[in-house]
Amino acid sequence: MLQLVHARDEVQDRWVAILLFHHMALDHTALEVVQHEMQAHLMGEAGQLAEAVPYRNYVAQARLGMSEQEHEVFFRQMLGGIEEPTLPFGLAQVQGDGRGIEEVTVAVDDAVGRGLRSQARRLGVSAASLIHLAWARVMALACGQEHVVFGTVLMGRMQGGDGADRALGMFINTLPICVSVGEQSVDEAVKATHARLTGMLAHEHASLALAQRCSGVAAPTPLFSALLNYRHSATQVTEALLSAWSGMQMLSSEERTNYPLTMNVDDLGDGFSLTALVESRIGAQRICDYLQVALRSLFEALEQAPQTPVQSLPVLPQAERRQLLETWNASPATYPHDALIHGHVEA
Structure with missing residues (x-):
């Protein structure tokens, strides 16, 4: 589950190492804990480290929390009316092994990022809520649906008890969230998404299998095939570090x-x-571009016209929009304008 493999690179006169781990051993927070402990050893401060927090404490906390019945009531209320899976671009294989995946990382435009935070403060919601709504808008266009479901990664430590922020082990949980991307205004949609996200925090230890059974999508068809992982990754770089x-x-x-x-x-x-x-046939850069446009259009709508229907927010970048509407429609053929289309087909 967790191993550090190292070897001597004679050609470049260096040591190289690779840290391999499964999410059952480390999540994003736990990796930072491990790095902090490694740093303490490097600085000769290992003796100052706090006692390790047993994972069993978290297991007990999770098992003593909400009952399965309470989880079921929540997810039936959210997913009971969903009878069609959300499979963007027709991607339906949710038991992949990670092969054939393309990875691209881009920075969100600084002005858009600042604007989103400003609008989140104005509405009294989290920035994560705005990101979830923008992602839902992308999903809606990628699968042609108004009510979309996708997986959201929950930290699992919010209800984890004392010291959960310093423990290693399996904490994160993926659960489905349903977001409506229809005629409601962007202001209303942001608040509704925030309410749904905050409501899910109390159910962060629910079983994914239980949540999926609460929808109208019959197994073995997957309820969703896309995942959004919003995580806090700010690191303060000090001289000591x-x-x-x-x-x-x-x-x-x-x-x-x-x-x-x-x-x-x-x-x-x-x-x-x-x-x-x-998946490489879809293109990672393309998906990043879609979300970038969705974030910008959401910010501009919230700032200038908060009553804008969320379903009208643009997602396509200008280049792709031009390709769809102009380049691929550029035809040298001319047709009479006084005939109906069935007449053209008949002719």
């Missing part, structure tokens, strides 16, 4: 899920970064 890791560098990192379409959104404190993990 730079000193501890002096002489070492990160060559690369890679993570994969079983889903064919994953969007990781890193909240960096001041800005945002998007990392798309998508």
Whole structure:
């Protein structure tokens, strides 16, 4: 589940290592805990580290929490009316092994990022709620539906008890969230998405299998095939940290899920970064571009016309829109304008 493999690189006169781990051992928060402990050893401060927090504490906390019946009531209320799966671009294989996945990371435009945070404060919601709504808009166009369902990654530590922020083990949970992207205004849609997200926090330990059974989509058809992982990734780089890791560098990192379409959104404190993990035939850059446009159009609508229907928010970049409407429609043939289309077909 967790191993560090290292070897001597004689050609470049260096040591190289790779840290391999499964999410059952480490999640995003736990990886930071491990890095902090490694840093303490490098700085000769290992003796100052706090006692390790047993994972069994979290297991007990989770088992003593909400009952399955309470989880079922919540998810039936949210998913009971969903009878069609949300499968963007027809991607239906949710038991993949991570192969054939393309990865692209882009930064969200600084002005858009600041604007989204400003609008979130105005509405009294989290920035994550705006990101979820923009992603829902992308999903709606990718599968032609108004009510979309996608997986959202929950931290699992909010109800985890004392010291859960320092424990290693399986905490994160993927659960379905349903977002309506229809005629309601962007203001209303943001508030509704925020209410749904905050409501889910009390159910962060629910079983994914239980949640999926609460929809009208019969197994083995997957309820959804896309994932949104919003995570806080702000790191404060200090002189001590730079000193501890002096002489070492990160060559690369890679993570994969079983889903064919994953969007990781890193909240960096001041800005945002998007990392798309998508089947190569769809294109990771393309998905990043869609979300970038959706975020910008959501921000502009909230700022200038908050009554704008959320279903009218643009998603296509100008280049792709031009290709669809103009380039692929450029035909040298001329047709009479006084005949009906069935007449053309008959002729």
